[in-house]
Amino acid sequence: xxxxxxxxxxxxxxxxxxxxxxxxxxxxxxxxxxxxxxxxxxxxxxxxxxxxxxxxxxxxxxxxxxxxxxxxxxxxxxxxxxxxxxxxxxxxxxxxxxxxxxxxxxxxxxxxxxxxxxxxxxxxxxxxxxxxxxxxxxxxxxxxxxxxxxxxxxxxxxxxxxxxxxxxxxxxxxxxxxxxxxxxxxxxxxxxxxxxxxxxxxxxxxxx
Amino acid sequence: xxxxxxxxxxxxxxxxxxxxxxxxxxxxxxxxxxxxxxxxxxxxxxxxxxxxxxxxxxxxxxxxxxxxxxxxxxxxxxxxxxxxxxxxxxxxxxxxxxxxxxxxxxxxxxxxxxxxxxxxxxxxxxxxxxxxxxxxxxxxxxxxxxxxxxxxxxxxxxxxxxxxxxxxxxxxxxxxxxxxxxxxxxxxxxxxxxxxxxxxxxxxxxxx
DNA sequence: CTAAATTTTGGCCGCTCGGTCAGAATCTAG
DNA sequence: CTAGATTCTGACCGAGCGGCCAAAATTTAG
Numbered sequence: 001x002x003x004x005x006x007x008x009x010x011x012x013x014x015x016x017x018x019x020x021x022x023x024x025x026x027x028x029x030x031x032x033x034x035x036x037x038x039x040x041x042x043x044x045x046x047x048x049x050x051x052x053x054x055x056x057x058x059x060x061x062x063x064x065x066x067x068x069x070x071x072x073x074x075x076x077x078x079x080x081x082x083x084x085x086x087x088x089x090x091x092x093x094x095x096x097x098x099x100x101x102x103x104x105x106x107x108x109x110x111x112x113x114x115x116x117x118x119x120x121x122x123x124x125x126x127x128x129x130x131x132x133x134x135x136x137x138x139x140x141x142x143x144x145x146x147x148x149x150x151x152x153x154x155x156x157x158x159x160x161x162x163x164x165x166x167x168x169x170x171x172x173x174x175x176x177x178x179x180x181x182x183x184x185x186x187x188x189x190x191x192x193x194x195x196x197x198x199x200x201x202x203x204x205x206x207x208x
Numbered sequence: 209x210x211x212x213x214x215x216x217x218x219x220x221x222x223x224x225x226x227x228x229x230x231x232x233x234x235x236x237x238x239x240x241x242x243x244x245x246x247x248x249x250x251x252x253x254x255x256x257x258x259x260x261x262x263x264x265x266x267x268x269x270x271x272x273x274x275x276x277x278x279x280x281x282x283x284x285x286x287x288x289x290x291x292x293x294x295x296x297x298x299x300x301x302x303x304x305x306x307x308x309x310x311x312x313x314x315x316x317x318x319x320x321x322x323x324x325x326x327x328x329x330x331x332x333x334x335x336x337x338x339x340x341x342x343x344x345x346x347x348x349x350x351x352x353x354x355x356x357x358x359x360x361x362x363x364x365x366x367x368x369x370x371x372x373x374x375x376x377x378x379x380x381x382x383x384x385x386x387x388x389x390x391x392x393x394x395x396x397x398x399x400x401x402x403x404x405x406x407x408x409x410x411x412x413x414x415x416x
Numbered sequence: 417c418t419a420a421a422t423t424t425t426g427g428c429c430g431c432t433c434g435g436t437c438a439g440a441a442t443c444t445a446g
Numbered sequence: 447c448t449a450g451a452t453t454c455t456g457a458c459c460g461a462g463c464g465g466c467c468a469a470a471a472t473t474t475a476g
Contacts, residue, residue: 014443014453036244036329039448040434055435057453120328121244163401170382171375178374193371197409222423222473247463260423263465265423 004081019057019067026068031110035121040112072115073138079104088149091202096196097146098172102191105176112176140165147202156202168198227265227275229255234276239318243329273326280323281346287312297307298358299410302402305354306380311401313384355410360414364410376406 025047031037044051058064083100087093087103105112119136143165150156171194179187233255238246245315248269248345252259265274290306295301327344351373358364379402 003371018453038430052436052456061422061434089442103337130451159404160397160401163398164405166382166386167379167400167402167405174374174378174381189368190371190374193368194375196367197375200409200411201405203408226423248465249463259464260426260466263425269464 015057018053021056022049022057022064023068026064027072027114028110030068030117031113035117038117055092062122066116066123069118069122070113075108075111075161076101076104076115077139077142090153090155091145091199094150094198094202095147097143098191098195098198102175102187105179109180113180116173116177138168140169145170150202157204159202162196164200165200171198211355223265226261230257230262230265230272230339231279233278234272235280235322238276238327239321243325246325270330272329272387274321276327277330280319283316283319284309284323285347285350296362298363299407302358302406302410304352306399306403306406309380310383310395313387314395317388324366324381324385337412339362344377348377351376358410365412367410372406372409 022043026038027044029046031042033042040051040054043064044054047053058067080097080100082105084093084096087096090162140162144161146158147159147164147168151158151161153173175187175190175194179185179190218407230251234246234251237251237254241250244288245320248262251272255261260390262272266402273381288308289326291311292301292304295304315332348370355367355369355372359366359369383395383398383402387393
């Protein structure tokens with residue numbers, strides 16, 4: 001029963017591989033059938049295994065979903081940080097973040113779709129709060145940090161960094177949702193426009 | 209079986225009243241238990257009627273949900289249009305729209321919550337698209353119109369009005385989501401900040 | 417009042433879901 | 447090879463869902 005024990009254990013390669021395989025199938029199935037349609041049966045079928053295997057490697061569906069979120073979130077953050085780390089001004093980091101996210105959306109749309117689905121639909125165990133919101137708190141804090149940096153260097157005007165981060169995050173997320181549901185929509189142009197909007201929003205402006 | 213016939217009919221007062229009552233209970237239950245938790249049984253219980261009555265007055269759960277969306281959307285649009293109709297510049301309409309929506313969120317949070325839940329979770333009959341997105345197309349067009357007006361009068365700089373409308377809509381929606389999940393968050397300050405951001409985004413700015 | 421039409425009830429159906437389990441299969445160590 | 451640990455299978459369970467319907471209750475029309 002070693003596979004069922006809690007997270008801290010050292011796990012065999014095959015154990016790790018199975019979990020990764022299941023997470024990959026879950027990601028794919030969620031992206032294709034939405035959160036509500038992603039049953040354990042479908043995920044198992046996609047992975048070419050029996051349904052019981054999922055229950056063997058994950059204590060519950062929630063745990064599987066949390067793992068999916070964890071992996072995709074780490075992937076996105078790594079991609080964006082890598083793409084932005086050399087930029088020097090806050091303005092350039094801002095632009096870079098938006099363009100990097102758009103690029104990543106084009107490369108791994110299923111992962112982003114799955115992330116959105118889970119974030120929108122999953123609840124904490126007690127049912128009181130969306131755990132998806134908790135998950136995106138990390139991203140919110142990173143964005144907030146960018147805006148705070150810009151204010152510290154005097155590049156940006158005064159504003160509420162939290163509100164700016166929430167707005168920025170919403171805009172980027174909805175860019176994906178719009179792109180995903182409107183075939184032919186120009187993601188690059190959208191991202192460029194977004195970058196423009198948020199850079200302008202950070203500038204001081206004379207007329208009230 | 210008159211109640212089951214399609215929409216065009218003249219319907220009795222009691223029929224209309226029952227439908228309105230069911231829609232009201234559905235709105236409340238969705239806001240309290242989220243879309244996935246809002247079963248016909250719970251809605252009927254809240255309305256103090258038998259489950260079968262819902263099936264009698266609505267051909268399906270989807271039809272009920274569509275009616276809920278229709279009513280809330282109409283309510284929001286009416287409130288905002290009423291609150292904005294006397295403003296003369298596009299900039300003032302923009303500000304007014306954001307502040308009006310925030311005010312409406314404070315007055316009828318359950319309705320807005322239900323709208324968000326359904327928009328995020330409902331699908332078109334063929335399962336291909338979110339009907340919630342279709343529903344919000346109306347709002348998107350209204351917003352697009354504001355930005356186009358500002359460009360026509362030379363008040364606003366050149367930008368993609370569609371992208372601006374999508375971004376604006378996302379920001380306002382997420383303002384609600386953040387407020388709903390973060391007790392103590394200052395909705396008025398958030399709305400004011402948002403208005404500032406989008407007004408600034410419409411302005412020409414010298415430094416590239 | 418009587419009869420027809422409308423509305424409501426409450427139990428029932430078939431379905432899908434997440435989760436469980438005994439036993440089979442596979443892998444590993446001695 | 448053998449024995450024990452690990453992993454997998456596929457059937458099964460109880461719960462909750464949307465929808466259905468015969469019969470009861472209520473309202474309306476004559």
